[in-house]
Amino acid sequence: MKLEMSGQTVAKPGEERHWVSSFYPVRGRTQEVIGIGVFVSEITERKRAEAALREQAEAVAETARQKDEFLAMLGHELRNPLAPIRTALALLRQCGSLNPVALRAHDVMDRQITHMVRLLDDLLDVARITNGRINLTMQQVDVRQVVAEAIDSVRGLIDARHHQVETALPPGPLIVRGDVTRLVQVVVNLLNNAAKYTDEHGTIRVTAATEHAHAVLRVTDTGTGIPARLLPKIFDLFTQDDRTLDRAQGGLGLGLTLVRRISELHGGTVEARSEGRGRGSEFIVRLPLAGAEPVASVPDTDLSEVSRPSIRCLLVEDNVDAAQMLQCALELHGHEVRLAFDGCDAVDAARAFKPDAVVLDIGLPRMNGYDVARAIRLLPGLADVIIVAVTGYGQDADRRKSCEAGCDHHLVKPIELNQLLRVLGAGRAVSSRQ
Ligand SMILES: Nc1ncnc2c1ncn2[C@@H]1O[C@H](COP(=O)(O)OP(=O)(O)OP(=O)(O)O)[C@@H](O)[C@H]1O
Ligand SMILES: [Mg+2]
Known part of the structure; x- marks a missing residue:
């Protein structure tokens, strides 16, 4: 011994x-x-070295945490100014006074804002998923529907680059248990990459099939391919091929990280294959098959304009630009609008104005939106007022908070005018699901 x-x-x-x-x-x-x-x-030296290593590891962990927090905050802060810009653009188009040059400029701005919103969404998603702050709404989902929805939303890019899309899907449902929106996001990211990293007139192929109790989804392209040295870390955050001179493809290197994390949250895996540069790529997602239960449908994305009878609307928003833009837009649709720029004024204005609907920012000075919603509901004659919460946060927990505060709908910034018009027209919700 x-x-x-x-x-x-x-x-x-x-x-x-x-x-x-x-x-x-x-x-x-x-x-x-x-x-x-x-x-x-x-062993004094060894102890010192160990202590130094420990300190270093703690510092690295702290830096990583600060980076995640910073990304989340940055994404959030950058989203706010986009709301009034997007509303202003919708307004310009509705005024119908744009000449052809202005119309083209308008379209450019519209496209770029949509792009920026997507980048910021990805940034926020990565931060949330990394911190485990993402909740999935699990349902029975048909993978064929997910593919159809994803192809639809990438159609613009695919057509612009003159790619041909081939699909091979099973004749019957291929059911997995998952969050439809997130699964569509997985396929959209893969298709976006296939379209971006394939020269014009390429072929993108999407197949889905059952293999060993899994739904197996393959997205292949005839594009630039992935060099062998990059393959092992292709799903890591910020990994991108060398593009020192050509940054034309843009992007932050987040798409595949999201693909992997969302797949894993569904109990699945994802794999990348490529024979090397110029030889195309293949991405394979495997998701466990589910038993047979009622099938959830892909969310309705029809944002066609909705015209409703005129209503009295109280708009509560501390960003004056955003408030005034939205006011113009709602007035243009024939609604009567009052503005309030902080929580206390909002309650006073509701008492005096007796609105049919309140569009309520949640982060407000003096009194937060949740408290405002509760206070307004208690006012005489306003128990049934429609309350639409508008926030930068779209997590289930945030929606629950809105619901608990008595809001009927929950919209995430930057809101689209048609979406707002739709919920205002839809009346009071049984539960807050928007
Ligand atoms: N289908 C593909 N063909 C060739 N290279 C690809 C393909 N998909 C991804 N890559 C390579 O992997 C990198 C990481 O992809 P990822 O989707 O994570 O980021 P990104 O497309 O650069 O930016 P983002 O998706 O955040 O807009 C890309 O920059 C590209 O170099
Ligand atoms: Mg990408």
């Missing part, structure tokens, strides 16, 4: 030296113990 002891000794004031001593039996000729040997070694 060997006995070890370690400790430290003060060598001089302020300087400690660490040591470890091992005790072992010293045996005589017939193996009888005749004494105890002690072996002492100094």
